[in-house]
Amino acid sequence: MIGRVLDGLSRYLEHTRVLWRASPGWSTLALALTVLEAAVRTLMMVGIGQFIGSVPASVQAGAGSEAAARTWRWFLMLAVLLLIGPVLQSSLSTVTARCSSAYLVYVLGLVTEVGVHPRGIGHLDTPGSSARIRAVVDATRDWSFVAGAGATWSIIGPRLAGLGAIAVLLSWRWWVPLVVAASFLLVSHVFMSWISLAFDKLLETTGDDRRRASYLRSLLTRTESSKEVRLFGLTDWLADAYRATWLEAMTPLWRARRGGLGPVLLACLAMALTVGCSFALIGIDVAAGTVSLAGAITMAQAILRLQNFGVLGDAGTALARSTSLLRALAGVRQELGLPAIKPAAPAGSDNSTAATGAAEVRLDGVSFGYPSRQTRAVNNLELHIPAGQSIAIVGVNGAGKSTLIKLLCGLYAPDQGAVRVDGADPAVDDAARCRVAVIFQDFVRYHLPLRDNVVLGASSGDHAVLRQALTDAGGLALTERLSWETVLSAEYDGGTDLSGGEWQRVALARALAAVARGAGVLVLDEPTAALDVRAESALFERFLEVTRGVTTILVSHRLSSVRQADRIVVLADPAEDEHGVVEDGSHDELMRLGGRYADLFALQARRFTQDDEATIR
Incomplete structure (x- = not known):
């Protein structure tokens, strides 16, 4: 149990460090807005209780009485808070979007380094490491990872509002909010551990089989394979193979999920008992006259607000996916000799003069x-x-x-x-x-303009060099029907594909153009x-x-x-x-x-x- 708690804390700290490194300024602003929004929620909770609780006395005393004035003051405070709340939420949404964008750019940069920073390609060819890299790359395309960065603030805000609820309840029975909050935290921890285990299992043990199943499914849907699938009558065979492979891949994950449901159900039962007992205590105190109507309404809201320490739906799931991905990514990077969650130090600049001419x-x-x-x-x-x-x-x-x-x-x-x-x-x-x-x-047949297919991002785009390279490669005839800006792919508007021989002439022109750059x-x-x-x-x-x-x-x-x-x-x-x-x-x-x-x-x-x-x- 302690080990799981420490593992969960280390994951969140890892996530927090990445968020801070990606966008310290926007993260600070997001935290400030989150604290303000939590304070507004707490004041709203107190204001609603006091407003409703003051209504009977103001009705009895009549208009113009001090009781009526007190009701109006609470009403005006609620109106101001209702205006402030949406403004804070809109501002927070804008700021968290900036944080999320910076977070995604930072993490995807770490993923990219895994492929390109090690000088060779051995890690991309070795079955074990390549499978782990592919699993991480595939996980970055999942919606839950994309939502994970923004989910940070969707979790911190409610948690802070929960602290406000505890502060309100401490003056009643100090131990009640602590017990209820602890029960919700228990549910959250057990559930998030279960979700994290599922995501870890997804990344670690089912990558190859899931990839094979996805490949078999793609054969049924891709244009490239459609002719042979129909010509050789492969539809049923591929469908059966896909179904069998997918089941084989997902069975360990489903088994792990079922195995972790018991603790989740027990934690939910404990939480239900503590919440029920808390409401019963409020009823007892109201009946005994020790708690006013306003106090009862405020405390009932506060107890319900303590659920913010529990499971927070999609936000919690998305955050768990992000932390699992970071853990797997850190492991892959460390295997390759890269820093776990920060970019590698840039290589020192080479001030030597670039060599030219033939090489030995x-x-x-x-x-x-x-x-x-x-x-x-x-x-x-x-x-x-x-x-x-x-x-x-x-x-x-x-x-x-x-x-x-x-x-x-x-x-x-x-x-x-x-x-x-x-x-x-x-x-x-x-x-x-x-x-x-x-x-x-x-x-590689790059889905880029003809010009870029020849020079491949080089700063030298001299038209004479491009034309000479394509001429020497025997492909100048291409320019009679294509412009240099034509994208060499039929998947794009105005683009076109080439024959095998034409592609080879473009590739040869690419090699010849490299001579002008010092090859x-x-x-x-x-x-x-x-x-x-x-x-x-x-x-x-x-x-x-x-x-x-x-x-x-x-x-x-x-x-x-x-x-x-x-x-x-x-x-x-x-x-x-x-x-x-x-x-x-x-x-x-x-x-x-x-x-x-x-x-x-x-x-x-x-x-x-x-x-x-x-x-x-």
Whole structure:
């Protein structure tokens, strides 16, 4: 019990610290207005009791009597309070909206840091941490979290009004308000603990299954999957799978909720008994003549006002959701080495002059393995790429080509060895990372204007640079039917989508535009898969021509395209218990060698020759 109380207090303190850090000025003003509103509520409670209690005496004494004047004074006070109350409530609503906005911006900033502050992406790939991050992100979209910040003042105000009710009742029987308030607090604590447990369970144990259920449901409703769902008759099967997965996900939560209902019901019973006994005592005192009518009305209101120490409906639920989210977010951030509930310190500014021109790349004894795999993706790799050289990296599936590129970008840090770009480590040096521009096979199709898809937020928006980049990528024809401000998504008014080949040309233009911003290494990680062999070969040839003098790395399964590179590196086949680079040289040198590259090239050439012969026949 004590542990739960301390845990609840720590959650509220955590929430309060975040609220203060997000908006100290507005929070102070909101607190002042909340105190004033609580005072007005207390005065209203006393005024109503005194006004009603004075009416019989004023009626009996008649107009113009002192008793009538007293009734009028109470009436005027109530009228003033009735005017002040709405003004305070409107002002408080405006101020709490500002507090809530600042709170949401602050918390969402903490969530964003979880994704982008750690330099690599390993935490986004690891199943355990990625599931916890996704659960936190999903929780921020829930209405109760959004309402949680504003709920703070919806709870503090009634609680302060409850303190006013205790002050009124202390002059009657001092122990009665304390016992009644304690019973309401007990109900509130037990209920909020039950709600917090439910939210914690929701965040901690059902994330993967809920996400899988949501995915299955989306297959039934998304445009992308609608054709195959109908063509293959998957509707009933997906509906049954969704239902089963959702039930499996929610059963532990429902079980936990049922298990916590007993204490809630017992606390409610205790609260009902204390309130009933309190009203009985008021009746006894009125019958004995020790309490006046005005006093009885005031005390009855005060006892009812003590329910402000109890459960406060949606406000309490929303606050519980916010505190559970903060607790989960703090845990994730601490796992990643970030401060629990405050932004990380900004990185020190780098006053060094940005490097330009081609960059040298070196990998010395690099090994790396994914946590979810038993074997290493890259094992003891040695590779040196002089500045300005064009190199192609080839190998069978699973040889580690894409992993090598991610290591070069600093998205992962090697388990062993060192990765250097112009002598600096891209995993820790932002300047080195900015020297590398990559177009991945699964590049992002941004729902942004054509201009932004090419420059990606860079300050350099020179039209000549944009046009040249798109020209070199073979995509200038796009400007004949689109403006630079056309959003590349059909989901927006005036927007349009592109074909696969057009998107790849836009992505290539993005890489070429990066050269103007100082990129010294350009990497194409199989981004031309949607192009046919001839188109890819022509595009690579053009790419190598326009990037001459820049270090370029081409990754492709089509050896007929990469043959144009100055140098070709063949990575080891993990199935052959090899590691590192097994062949290194120009296309002609490797063909004369008659090794693995020559075999792979001959195999692919034979397949294309057979396809051409079949087409002719």
